[in-house]
Amino acid sequence: MNMQNCTLCPRNCHADRTKQYGFCHASSEVEVALVSLHKWEEPCLSGKNGAGTVFFSHCSMKCIFCQNHEISTEGKGLKVSIERLAEIFLEQQQRKAHCLELVTPTHYVPQIIKALDIAKQNGLNIPVVYNCSGYEKVETLQALRNYIDVFLPDFKYFYSETAKEYSNAPDYPEVAKKVIDKMYELVGxxxxxxxxxxxxxxxxHLILPWQYKESMQIVKYIWETYHDDVYLSLMNQYTPMYKALSHPKLKRKLTTFEYNKVVDFASDLGFTNCYIQQGKTATKDFVPNFNGENVL
Ligand code: SF4
Known part of the structure; x- marks a missing residue:
């Protein structure tokens, strides 16, 4: 995990992040866009008080429909030291967050491990959640053994063609399967x-317009591999934004028909550990305001 030859994620850029940028556009200094109590995560993370989210700037996926493109691609955020990051973690616990949720942390894993060491020495004891795209390296996850309690990966695509078209990552389906396996091995x-x-x-799994049959393949794979030993969270909140606004298949919202098809399919398979979304979640109102709150 060397910042001067970065191979933290499957992009394997070998970038010297002290001098240049790789695909994710993150330097060796950590940048954070927002520190907040998030009440709209899955109920077992948000609880009554909220999940203690820390939104990191930059991303190694750069999906063309990204709902957080302001921070993932445009790089909005503020630089913080490792010591300040540890303080942020502890401040989330002091705010009575039910968990510390690291959002898009992949490209900062070495710095996060150092900050977690400091924070744990100073009393951090809430569950630590790793919220990521599912495009990870098993070796990087191995370094997180004993640091992460809950893994919250996306499983975005079942087909390589879709992964290439929307995220320029044709290997995503195979990578995500291995990654989820590793996560399950680490936390059970x-x-x-x-x-x-x-x-x-x-x-x-965020269901995209015109994609519900591919979504069913993902649901089937998860059921056949893990049954109810993992939780599934089916999301309907897709809102066209960023490059998706001009994409022929992505420029509309999901229909109720499409979403219900996937939910019914999961239910028919036998899933009981499955979160679904209800009501009008497909709106920009659910995209956080990345205003740097609580970062400095
Ligand atoms: S974390 Fe960034 S620089 Fe490192 S391999 Fe991934 S995309 Fe490249």
């Missing part, structure tokens, strides 16, 4: 305390 079956997840894997 779900464990709860007072309705808050303490250990486990929650796989998120």
């Amino acid at each position: 079956k779900p464990v709860f305390k007072d309705d808050i997840m303490q250990k486990g894997v929650i796989i998120r």
Whole structure:
């Protein structure tokens, strides 16, 4: 995990991040766009008080429909030292967050490990959640053993063609399967305390317009591989923005028909550990305001 020859994620740029940028456009200094209490995550993470989200700037995926493109691609955010990052983690606990949720952390794993060491020495004891795209390296995840309690990966695409078209990552489906396997090995079956997840894997899948049949393949794969030993979170909140606004297939919202097809399919397979979304979630109102709050 060398910042001068970065191979943290499957892009394998070998960039010297002290001098140049790789695909993710992150330097060796950590940048954070927002520190907040997030009440709209899965109920076992948000609880009553909210999940203690820390949104990191930049991303190694850069999906053309990204809902957080302001920070993932445009790089909005503020530089923080490792010591300040550790303070941020502890401040989230002081705000009574039910968990510390690291959002898009992949390209900062070495710095996050150092900050977690400091924070844990100073009393951090809430579950640490790793919220990522699913485009990871097994070696990088191995370094997180004993640091992460709950993995919250996306499983975005089942077909290489879709992964190439929307995220320029044709290897995504195979990578995501290996990554989720590794995550399950690291934290195991779900464990709860007072309705808050303490250990486990929650796989998120955002259903895209015209894609519900591909979504069913993902749901089937998860069921056949893990049954109810992981949680599935089926998301309907897709809102066209960024490059998707001019894309022929992505420029509209998801229909209720498409979403219900996938939900019914999961239910018919036998999933009981499955979160679904209800009501009008497909709106820009659910995209956080990345205003640097609580970062400095
Ligand atoms: S973390 Fe960034 S620089 Fe490193 S390999 Fe991935 S995209 Fe490239």
